[in-house]
Amino acid sequence: MKKYLIVFLLLTLNFSFGQSRTFNLEWNGSRVMATESSSIEVPSFNKESLSYSYENGLKYVAFWNTDAAIDESSISITNLQTSSIRSSELKDLKPNSIPSGVSFKIRNSQARERRGVYVEFAPIFRENGILKRVDQLSITYQNRQSSQSRSTVAISNSVLNQGTWRKFYVDTTGVFKLTKSFLNDIGVNTNVDPRTIKIYGQGGRMLPLLNSEPYPFDLTENAIKFVGEEDGVFDNNDYILMYAEGPRGFNEESNTHNNIFTDKAYYYVHVGSGFGKRIQSYVEPTGPSTLTINSFHELQYYEVDEYNLARLGRRWFGDRFDFDSDKVFEFEFPRIITSEPVDVEIHAAAVGEVNTSMSVRINNADVDVFYFDPIDDPILADDDFFSGEINLSSSQVSVALSFDNSGNPSSIGYLDYISIEAESELEYIGNQFLFLNKDLALESGVGTYEISNAADVDEVWDVTDRFNTTSINNVDSNNLLSFKTQLGEVRRFQVVDFNDTYEPKRDGNNNVLNQNLKGTLLQDEQGEFQPLDYLIVTREDMLNQAERLAQINRDQYGLTVKVVLIDQIYNEFSSGNQDVGAIRNLVRYLYDNVPNPDEKIKYLCMFGDASYDYKDRISNNTNIVPSWHSYNSFSLSGSFVADDFFGMMDPDEGTMVPSDQLDLAVGRILADTPQRAKELVDKIESYYAPEAYGNWRNNFITISDDVDEPWETILQSTTDDIGNLVSSSKPFVNVIKIHSDAYTQESSAGGQRYPDVNKAIFDAMEVGALVVNYFGHGGEDGLARERIWDKNNVQELNNSCKLPCFVTVTCEYTKFDNPNRPTAGEFLYWNRDGGAISLITTTRQIFVSVGVAVNVILENYLFALGSNEYPSMAEALRLTKNDPAISGIEQRRLIFYIGDPAMKPAFAKPEVRLTRINGVPVTEETPVLNALGYATIEGEVVDENGNLLSDYNGVLTGTVYDKQIDRSTLANDGTTSQNGQLIVLDFVTQGEAIFRGQATINNGQFSLDFIVPRDITIPVGNGKVSLYAKSDSPLEDHSGSDSTVRIGGLNENAAEDNQGPLISLFMNDESFVSGGITNQQPTLLAKLSDENGINTASGIGHDILAILDGDETNPFKLNDYYVAEVDDYSQGELSYQLRDLEPGLHTLTLRAWDVYNNSSLAEIQFVVFDDNEVLVVENVLNYPNPFVNYTEFWFNHNSSDLLDVSIQIFTVSGKLVKTINGQTSGGGKNGNSVSRDLVWDGRDDFGDRIGKGVYVYKLKVHSPQLNKTVEKFQKLVIL
Structure with missing residues (x-):
């Protein structure tokens, strides 16, 4: 258990000299500590030091960095100033949670090489029945002279490195008998000198959670008694007796008698390489006995x-x-x-x-x-x-x-x-038993144990050191067996009767392959020492995918990555038993054995799902790579599941107290099956693929909850502040703000809803963003009480290759450890067609005040404010959790990183900059971009030092935004502040995109031309140009922005234009013909052209709008999906996915406007097939028709599988003249494949040309995969 210095301030205060620290508590009324389901009002003081939990009450916490560890025993309280507090001021604090004195805790803390000190005390206490609060408290302390030694071992080979190994298990503690037949059954070669047989294992104890508690770092040989081995032959009647510890025995850290991880305790049998360890004779202490022990x-x-x-x-x-x-x-x-x-x-x-x-x-x-x-x-x-x-x-x-x-x-x-x-x-009554006497720890000298009725006792074993058992023989079968023992300690003894032993048990596969994690993980292929950057832990059936992930990180970041199997870790570090401590101990072994701090392991990936059930007692369990679970098992805000446990390396750490600091960035791949593992690694691979490069990487989406209660205004304001902070610190980032309360709330049968917020999130996500941050209420089913984004929505996303890191500091959004209750966060991460590449998310209910602090600090690290060196997303979370502002708050453990811990957000490099606007250098006063004026923007791609990259060639995507827009929330819920005023947030959003186009980059330079739309806001002001450059050789991207461009006014000399744009519509791909079939989530493709360009400026009534089936009340606004062609502002295209369409015929109309506000309308029809309908064939025809000697047979189908196709051609009287057989392949998932694979030359089955005239043909399409056949008839004419 962890040891704290606890000073009760009701005692006389001590004074000493040394370093000092003063804590001033600025009391300021009360504050609401709220989660998704509850709220409590508590007295308030400095928000950065206030910590509250339902279990531990109100605490003052502080953390500061130091150059050296402090001597915890040197702490003295030098000043305590208090004042009285009325019971009414306690608010919702339970009176029984108020301690009778200020308990002061102080601990050293360390994260990699950074040291710190953690302090905690109760700010409200009772003194002689009177409630008091601490106003000021001062301490002095001394630095510790030397740092605490680490308890791991030096690099060595595992005993499993060579030889033949078999294993068995026990399920209780005591003396076990291993016969020759049992050893043969588990595959041990008994035709050897029995003296070379060895048994290894640690038994069934749980590994200590605290790092400094000693525990073997490899399998340990046990002393055994081998009856009959003296002749060097393993005879049939020979056998082994051994003391083995089962999986039961009291564990103080978990307050249980049962091993929480396993019901089996494994031991290992090894033959050869010298004689094995045998039980030696007990050596009695010298000196006279002063105490007789018979109980x-x-x-x-x-x-x-x-x-x-x-x-x-x-x-x-x-x-x-x-x-x-x-x-x-x-x-x-x-x-x-x-x-x-x-x-x-x-x-x-x-x-x-x-x-x-x-x-x-x-x-x-x-x-x-x-x-x-x-x-x-x-x-x-x-x-x-x-x-x-x-x-x-x-x-x-x-x-x-x-x-x-x-x-x-x-x-x-x-x-x-x-x-x-x-x-x-202390009497033998016919059964073996273990005995100890706790009272002896308080005695000194030598005592004598006396066992009565001991005639049938063969031996007594001292098993205090379970690896080095010693034996006391009852040579003469004495009825009173006595021996001396050292007092002042508690020693454990086992009474042994050779006729009363337990039988070991075996699994189906008892073979243990050679392995050597300890000896190889810090070596390269040549056997030389090599520090490890990244470790991946997985199960055997996911090994291939874990290796794929390892290779991705080698290629992308040049990391040294190795993959280990979870069972191999258990074999070496926990005697084959499942135990989270084994994983942690392996990581500590790797961490401590690299002397250079900069080369110590940085990343740990738990590749596999986890569960609250370690033992597979529940159905559909997913305990693949276990996580750490708290002892608190009742509270949604105080209990937590944490992989942080595996990343805490320092001696005083491991029990997950608030002072424990993270040394590694840890992430988890939530794969519950090998197929899921493949899909998730596919997504990771796609994140780095060429098609993933795009200007979406410049986008950051912030989403806030609305204000149902007055205190919830902080949800909006914090989200808005984060957006403003990022946009000011990283100007190239385009912040898309979605404040729910800025949209109209609607009533429905299920409660209040925000349908436009739901649509805005869909649209913003599918346009793409590198990071999405939601702050507000939430839960396992989705975001916000109004269900603005639920688990069904996240599964419908199709933002493939535009995968964000999704940040949700809300309640239980990704409570992944309950296999029978998949959460919205899990579905978002699992989405094969998009979703999120990673999650920084919560697994339990978190207090809003903690969420505020975490959110603000996280964005500083995630966006690397003040730097261009971006940490991985998991490293950003590690730095956040270790930040002094929150490092003493226990609830930070509720925040989890799901994803590859080494993955960095795909921010483009700096920088792309403007050089000229309409020919005028940006260093001078540039011309104003007028409505309907011709604009030319020139720029260049440069390095961080501003030097032109003259060998840079590629494509630039530029977006020009109008002036910022002042907006306000709508106070939909009518929530008022204490003074009765409606709570309204005034905020600023980025202006409308007036042009989004592309230009060729030659030798690092580009020029972008366009006509400014009529619909800009006329007053002159600063807009913004967002720039994104991509080069294919080498594959890289750069970004930048400029906010000096001035926009406004009207070009009075603009040319006339009264013609609307040309519009061509398709579904899924350009081979689509109106009236064709689609799936239920088809993608609309629109190609637009106009000599002056397409309007995207969102003037009133001038949006690009799609209307489905005449429903003008629910249009699709598509401005943000349109982008002009490279070097041609006059034409471009958009694509937009429709969702959950009903089967049947649909009509879609699209209206678009040119920059002069001339509009055009286009229409397309399509038939949606039911996803449950297995095979659809439509639009059967042959082309050309009529024909002379060549025609192709065409048809649409919805299958992605290989299809068998048969065409039979008949005369009008019904005579069969020709049969054509073939196959056609599917075109993917979009439900609209066109087949034109079968052709005919007009000859019959005998090769003779048939006569001119009309013929009937039957098309027969068969799906072997679905075992379904569709037949269609059509006519053709031969000339």
Whole structure:
């Protein structure tokens, strides 16, 4: 357990000299701590130091960086100033959460090479029954003379590196007998000298969470007793006796008797390479015995793990108290000393809508009553416990538990465990047993154990050091077996009867392949030392995809990456048992064994899904690469799942207290199947593909929730501030602000909704953005109470190759550890056709105040404000969590990175800059761009130092924006502030795009021409030019912007233009013919041309609008989807995906305007097939028709599979004259493939030309994949 210095300030204050620190608390009324489902009002002080949780109450926290570690024992309180506080000022704080004194905690903290100090204390306390608050507190302290040594081991080879290995398992603790036949069954060669047989393993203990707690970093050989090995031959009657530890035994860190990860404890058998370790004789301590010990502390417990009450955390419960509300649990201690009290501990919990209770009776005597509060989100269960002494008069212990549901049948009680420890006589009663006496730790000198009735005892083993067991022989079968032991410590002994042993067990596959993670992960192919940048941990069935990811990172970033299998980690680091500590210990081994701080491992990828169930007790479980779960298992705001655990390397870290700091950037690929793994790596690969390069990389979308309650104004203002901060610090970034409350709220049967916000998010996402940030309410099903973006929406996205990092500091958006409740975040990440490339997201309910702090700090790192060196997205989150402003706040653990931890956001390099506007250098006063005026913008691509890249050739995409627009939210919910005023946010958005076109870049220079639309706002002001350059050889991109361009006024000499643009419409691709078939999500393609260009400036009534089936109330605004051709502003195209269309005939009209505000209208019809309809064939024809000696047979179909096609040609009287067979392939997912693969020369089956005239043909199309056939008839004419 972690050790804190706790100073109770009710004691006399100490004074000393050294460094000092003063904490001033600026009390300022109260603040609301709110999550998605609850809110609580607490006294308020400095917001950066306020920490609150339902479990721990109100705390003052602080963190500061230091050059050296402090001596925690040197802390002295030199000043404490307090003032009284009224009980009414506590607001919603529970009185029982107020401590009777200020408890002061201080800890050293470290993140890689940066040191810091963490402080925590209770700002409100009781003194002699009077409530007080801390106004100022000062401390002094000394630096520590030397740093704490690290506990990992030097680089070495694993014992599994060579030789033949087999494994078996045990499920309990004690003496096991391994026979020759058992060893043969698991594949051990017994035709060897038995003295060379060795057994390795650590047993079934859980690995310590705390890094500084010692634990073997490789399989450890166990001392065994081999009966009959002396002759060097393994005879049939020879056997092995060994002490083995099973997966049960009390673990203080998790407060459980059961290993939470496994029900099996593995051991390994190895043959050869010298004689094995054998049990040696026990060496008694010298000196006279001063104490006779003839009793021991006997522990019995009952604990079953079947139910995780809230599907959170690592606590599991057993017996349910529902219909059967009374249960009795029997224990027997046949050797009990009734004159000594018995220690009893009972833990239970309940889930109920009302107050409930559970009575505890032991041997018919009332002992205690547990009281459980009703559940109240975010607390989903409540627990209680009894720990105390009772007196017994017999060896029987009957524990009766009776649950009272207070008349509410939906309330259910659960038992965690019953633990009873009695003092018993040290007597052998026919069964092997383990004994220890805790009281001896308080004694000194030498004592003598005496075991009575020991005639059948063969030996007693000292198993205190489980790897080096020693033996005391009962040579003469004495009835009283005695031996001396050292006092002052608690030693463990095992009574051994050769006729009473346990049998080991085996799995189906007991073979263990050679492996050597420790010896090879820090080596290159030549066996030389090589630091590792990046480690990927996965399961064997996902190995190929993990290797693909490794290669991507080698190619993209030049990283040294290695992939390891999770079972290999368990073999070397946790004796084959699943344990999250094994993964962490491997990473620590790699981290500590690289001396250069800059070369230490930086990235860790957990390649596979995870679950709250480590043991596959639930259906559809996805515990592929496990994550760490908190002991708190009831609270949606206090419990958390965290991969941070695997990235904390320092000795004092591991238990996930607030002071623990991240040393590695950790990410998780949420793959639940090998196919999903492939799809996710495909997406990652596409992120770097040439087609992913585009000006969407200049975009940043911010989305805010509306204001339902007065305190929620911070959701809007924080989001807006983030957008403003990024746009001012990184001018090349185009910030698209979607404030929900700036759109009209509508009522529906399901509640209030924002359909235009939903559409705005769709449009912005499909146009593309590098980062999307939502701040507001949310949950597993989507964003905001008004459901502005739900789990169905994210699955409909088709933004392939325009994949953002999606930031959602909201509640439970990606609570991925419940396999039976997929979340919106997971669906967004899993979307094969788009969605998100990564998520910085929450897995539990987070307080809004924490979200505000995290959001602001995160954007500083994610956008590398003040720098052009962008960290990976996971590294940005690591830096955020370690930032002093929030590094003491425990809820930062709720924020998770989903994705490749080494992936950097695809920001283009700097820089592209303007050089001339209409021929005038930008260093001078440039001409104003007037409406209907001809504009020429010239520029160049330069490096960071402003030097022209004269060998740069490619294409520039330029977007010219009108002046910024002042807007206000609409106060849809009528929420008012304390002074009664409507809460309205005034904000500024980027101006409308008046032109979006492309130009050729030659030798680093470009020129972009266009006609300024009539629809600009006439007053002259500064607009913005956003520039994006892409080069194909080498593949790279650059970006830039200019906000000095002036726009406004009207060109009075503009030429006349009264003609609208030309419009050509298609569905899915340009081979489409109006009336053809499509899928239910077809893509509209529109080609537009006009001598003066197309208007995208969004003048009133002058948008590019598509109307589907005459529904003019729900038009599609397509301005942002249009882009002009390269070097030609007069023509361009747009593409836009329609969604969820009903099967049947649809008509779409599109109206577009030129820059002179002349419009044109075009129409297209298409037939949507039902996705559930397996095969559709339409538009059957032959061309040319009529023909002489050549024709092609054409038809449309909706299949993406290979199809068998047959055409039979008949005379009008029905005589078959020709049969043509062939195949045609599908065209993809769009549901509109055109086949023209079958041709005919007009001859019959015998090769003779047939007569002129009219013929009938039957087209037969068969899908072998779907086993469906479609037939169509048509006519043809031969001339």
